[in-house]
Amino acid sequence: xxxxxxxxxxxxxxxxxxxxxxxxxxxxxxxxxxxxxxxxxxxxxxxxxxxxxxxxxxxxxxxxxxxxxxxxxxxxxxxxxxxxxxxxxxxxxxxxxxxxxxxxxxxxxxxxxxxxxxxxxxxxxxxxxxxxxxxxxxxxxxxxxxxxxxxxxxxxxxxxxxxxxxxxxxxxxxxxxxxxxxxxxxxxxxxxxxxxxxxxxxxxxxxxxxxxxxxxxxxxxxxxxxxxxxxxxxxxxxxxxxxxxxxxxxxxxxxxxxxxxxxxxxxxxxxxxxxxxxxxxxxxxxx
Numbered sequence: 001x002x003x004x005x006x007x008x009x010x011x012x013x014x015x016x017x018x019x020x021x022x023x024x025x026x027x028x029x030x031x032x033x034x035x036x037x038x039x040x041x042x043x044x045x046x047x048x049x050x051x052x053x054x055x056x057x058x059x060x061x062x063x064x065x066x067x068x069x070x071x072x073x074x075x076x077x078x079x080x081x082x083x084x085x086x087x088x089x090x091x092x093x094x095x096x097x098x099x100x101x102x103x104x105x106x107x108x109x110x111x112x113x114x115x116x117x118x119x120x121x122x123x124x125x126x127x128x129x130x131x132x133x134x135x136x137x138x139x140x141x142x143x144x145x146x147x148x149x150x151x152x153x154x155x156x157x158x159x160x161x162x163x164x165x166x167x168x169x170x171x172x173x174x175x176x177x178x179x180x181x182x183x184x185x186x187x188x189x190x191x192x193x194x195x196x197x198x199x200x201x202x203x204x205x206x207x208x209x210x211x212x213x214x215x216x217x218x219x220x221x222x223x224x225x226x227x228x229x230x231x232x233x234x235x236x237x238x239x240x241x242x243x244x245x246x247x248x249x250x251x252x253x254x255x256x257x258x259x260x261x262x263x264x265x266x267x268x269x270x271x272x273x274x275x276x277x278x279x280x281x282x283x284x285x286x287x
Contacts, residue, residue: 079240083181084193086242089134090166091235093185094118094141094155096126106184106235107131107155108166108244110279114139114157117279118234119249120146120217123153131157134191145282151207151217151249152270152278154286166236169243171271174198174222182226182248182267184235196226196265205250205268221268222246228267237269245272 094105094116105122109115116131123129129141139157146153157163178198186192200223207217224237228251237246246269253264 079179080181080193080195083238083240083242084183087166087181087183087236087238087244088191088193089164091134091183091191092116093132093188093190094122094234095130095132095138096123097128098125099127104185104188104231105233106231106248108234108236108247109133109163110154111165112161112163114141114160114163115144115283116141116155116157117247117275118153118155119247120148120151120153121249122234123155124148129155131155132190133160133163144286147278147282149217150219150270150274150278152247152275152282154279154282166244167242168272168276169239169241169245171222171245171273174201174239174245174271176200179240180224180226180245181238182224182228182232182235183238184228184232184248186227186229186231188231192232194227196224199223199225199266203268207250219249219270219274221250222271224267224269225265226267227263227265229263232267243272244275246270247272247275 090109092107092109094107096103096105103122105118107116107118107122110117114131123143123146129143130138131141132138139160141155141157144154144156176198179195180198181193181195183191183193203221203223205217205219205221222237222245224246226237228248232248235248236244237248239245248267248269250268251263252266252268253262
């Protein structure tokens with residue numbers, strides 16, 4: 001019987017354009033903090049800016065040279081199936097061990113030799129990190145760099161080769177009403193595919209740091225009604241051209257205190273243009 005580990009919900013904070021908006025969830029280790037906005041991880045972590053090894057040219061190539069295409073509308077079941085088939089090999093599960101237990105998030109393949117993009121809150125505080133690819137192979141992983149402010153991190157797998165990098169699209173071309181697909185490991189169910197639309201753009205997401213000394217998180221998010229749950233953190237939001245236009249990071253939830261957050265059709269993704277910019281900065285700093 002497969003053991004189910006708990007997924008990371010997301011961050012705690014507020015929407016700037018709503019004075020009394022509920023907070024964002026974020027799960028760090030096995031304990032939920034904040035009031036009503038959940039990051040999409042399965043049970044545990046969050047990080048700092050860390051340096052590491054050299055960066056393969058495939059990382060910047062996969063991030064900057066993708067074909068930019070406007071997302072289209074009218075996605076059918078067949079379209080979602082085709083998108084899933086194309087993108088699933090580029091989505092991974094991120095497994096972490098922390099002092100309080102273990103957790104699961106998601107990630108996006110940046111390079112054939114194992115560069116992975118995920119959320120900072122997925123890997124922060126992790127004592128051990130491994131990544132499971134879509135074909136079931138598991139690799140040890142180390143942190144190349146992490147940026148708490150944008151909630152993004154880059155990992156490097158040990159001994160990986162022949163992975164399928166994702167194609168990144170231009171998030172500035174995303175429009176309200178565009179059809180999108182989310183892929184990740186909600187509650188540890190790897191390779192789960194959901195679909196929906198872009199509900200709104202430029203949602204200001206501010207999440208306070210867990211301590212007075214720790215950095216908070218801030219970004220202008222893409223809002224979507226595609227189902228995102230704990231464990232989806234770090235996974236991609238994909239347009240109908242099969243391009244990553246966002247990194248799923250937070251969900252709204254009416255749950256509070258220690259209640260488990262779940263999707264109510266209000267999810268938030270870091271736009272791909274911001275993600276690729278941060279990725280290139282983290283990779284350059286690691287050299």
